[in-house]
Amino acid sequence: MSDCGCDKARAELEEYLRNEICTTDAKDIRDHLATCEGCQSELHIGVVLTQTVQRACKETAPEELRDQLLARLREVQTY
Known part of the structure; x- marks a missing residue:
């Protein structure tokens, strides 16, 4: 997910929270979260x-x- 921006980070956030995302994408999201208060x-x-x-x-x-x-x-089931 190179060039991770807000749209991509938010789209993958649920999978990120459940650890259902590849290591590379997880790193991209972590890096983005480190600098984006809105996504935080x-x-x-x-x-x-x-x-x-x-x-x-x-x-x-x-x-x-x-x-x-x-x-x-x-x-209810007997009716």
Whole structure:
């Protein structure tokens, strides 16, 4: 991704955050981020969003709610 600018860095940001990008492209993005405050802000938003989603995926519903939901689903399936 030589000559990495904002458009290219932002287009590849999600893959960069998940380490799903080749080493050369990752270096280009890192180099760009080192000097671009706008893209640094985008990166920060991406990091916070990713961490929030990861935490939410680890949470479990209370057992009472789970039981109520399953009971309601069974009701709906019988119609």
